[in-house]
Amino acid sequence: MNKRFPGTNIVRPDKSSQIHRAGWVILNPWQIIENGYVKIENSIIKEVSRKKISSQYSKYDFVDHGSGVLMSPLVNAHTHLELSCFKDRLDMENGFETWVRELINLREKTDTKVIKENARQSVNELYNSGVLYVGEVSTTGITRRIFEQSPLSGVWFQEFLGSEVANEESVLNGAQGELNFSVAGHAPHTTAPSLLKLKKKQTNLKNLPFSIHVSESDAEMEFIKTGKGKWADFLKTRGIDSSSWNLPQQSPVIHLLNHDLLDPLTLMVHVLNPDNKDFEIIAESGAKVCICPRSNMNLHGKLPNLEKMLDIGIKPALGTDSLASCDSLSIFDEMHYIVQNYNNIKPSILIAIATQYGADALGIGDHTGSLEPGKIADMLYIPVQAKTETELLEKITGYEYD
Numbered sequence: 001m002n003k004r005f006p007g008t009n010i011v012r013p014d015k016s017s018q019i020h021r022a023g024w025v026i027l028n029p030w031q032i033i034e035n036g037y038v039k040i041e042n043s044i045i046k047e048v049s050r051k052k053i054s055s056q057y058s059k060y061d062f063v064d065h066g067s068g069v070l071m072s073p074l075v076n077a078h079t080h081l082e083l084s085c086f087k088d089r090l091d092m093e094n095g096f097e098t099w100v101r102e103l104i105n106l107r108e109k110t111d112t113k114v115i116k117e118n119a120r121q122s123v124n125e126l127y128n129s130g131v132l133y134v135g136e137v138s139t140t141g142i143t144r145r146i147f148e149q150s151p152l153s154g155v156w157f158q159e160f161l162g163s164e165v166a167n168e169e170s171v172l173n174g175a176q177g178e179l180n181f182s183v184a185g186h187a188p189h190t191t192a193p194s195l196l197k198l199k200k201k202q203t204n205l206k207n208l209p210f211s212i213h214v215s216e217s218d219a220e221m222e223f224i225k226t227g228k229g230k231w232a233d234f235l236k237t238r239g240i241d242s243s244s245w246n247l248p249q250q251s252p253v254i255h256l257l258n259h260d261l262l263d264p265l266t267l268m269v270h271v272l273n274p275d276n277k278d279f280e281i282i283a284e285s286g287a288k289v290c291i292c293p294r295s296n297m298n299l300h301g302k303l304p305n306l307e308k309m310l311d312i313g314i315k316p317a318l319g320t321d322s323l324a325s326c327d328s329l330s331i332f333d334e335m336h337y338i339v340q341n342y343n344n345i346k347p348s349i350l351i352a353i354a355t356q357y358g359a360d361a362l363g364i365g366d367h368t369g370s371l372e373p374g375k376i377a378d379m380l381y382i383p384v385q386a387k388t389e390t391e392l393l394e395k396i397t398g399y400e401y402d
């Protein structure tokens with residue numbers, strides 16, 4: 001349940017002709033209608049208006065949600081549900097390497113049943129907090145069936161890492177609707193460029209997004225820039241040979257660029273340590289970005305430069321990362337955290353980040369992400385009371401919440 005707005009729920013109209021009314025309808029953050037009506041046929045939005053229903057609409061089922069707001073469901077563009085069972089069990093005070101080592105240790109000792117049970121609970125947590133679209137990343141593959149059987153949509157990514165080209169499994173589908181299956185590379189400092197290139201090629205052929213963690217930890221930065229250091233030693237202990245990875249490179253972003261891994265279907269997760277040149281490269285490539293501010297603060301003690309991203313035209317998505325590094329999977333919580341920790345982010349932009357930009361990052365933005373006519377009629381109802389558009393957006397994003 002969403003703590004701030006008990007009674008928040010996702011509305012998924014069936015194929016019948018329906019009209020939904022609410023005190024407010026947010027088509028997108030720049031088009032908001034007070035006392036709005038959403039006309040739906042065949043689960044697709046046909047019209048959004050302020051008009052009262054005329055008699056010609058008598059064949060439509062009518063649903064009055066009340067004085068709150070109907071808007072597009074939230075997007076959590078980066079999760080790892082297989083790590084949910086490690087909530088509050090890992091040390092986040094002693095740096096990223098300690099956290100990674102503890103995670104690997106604990107994962108080896110944990111029963112698959114426990115992992116699945118916690119992942120299922122997380123699915124409920126996401127859905128009940130207004131998130132319908134998710135970018136779920138799984139190394140073990142355990143969460144695929146859970147995700148398939150859940151009410152969630154978005155993209156499920158099979159993640160690859162290391163230096164070996166794994167046995168081919170047909171995990172990908174062609175991009176086709178609200179739920180897609182794709183692959184992800186773990187990160188530039190954990191995965192051989194040859195493997196990343198192979199996987200990226202496969203996803204491009206199917207027009208699917210390719211997710212990868214980039215520019216997150218200091219250890220990653222040192223390793224990519226020198227080819228040496230703590231991370232190089234750590235890879236050796238894991239039996240991963242990085243001698244053919246073309247290192248050093250100027251930065252993880254340049255490393256990806258040099259291996260043709262940056263294009264509009266790439267979803268770069270974190271982007272916590274880029275310099276100005278990196279930012280320019282990302283913006284020019286059209287690659288998508290997903291930021292995870294709470295996880296970054298917990299693991300690395302700093303925040304992504306969201307203002308700079310927006311300034312140069314990057315439209316980031318929002319993710320929580322896993323419960324192993326973040327308190328909740330709620331995008332309401334993540335928005336509220338941004339409100340508390342950044343000064344110049346407008347509520348309208350924050351709503352776009354949590355909806356349309358997230359949908360675009362997952363490659364489903366043409367038919368989700370807003371309530372504009374032509375899009376799928378999945379909606380989020382929030383029982384929030386507001387007198388003006390500004391108050392409405394501020395309440396949703398958490399400006400008036402401690």
Ligand SMILES: [Zn+2]
Nearest residue numbers: 080213321322
């Ligand atoms: Zn992650």
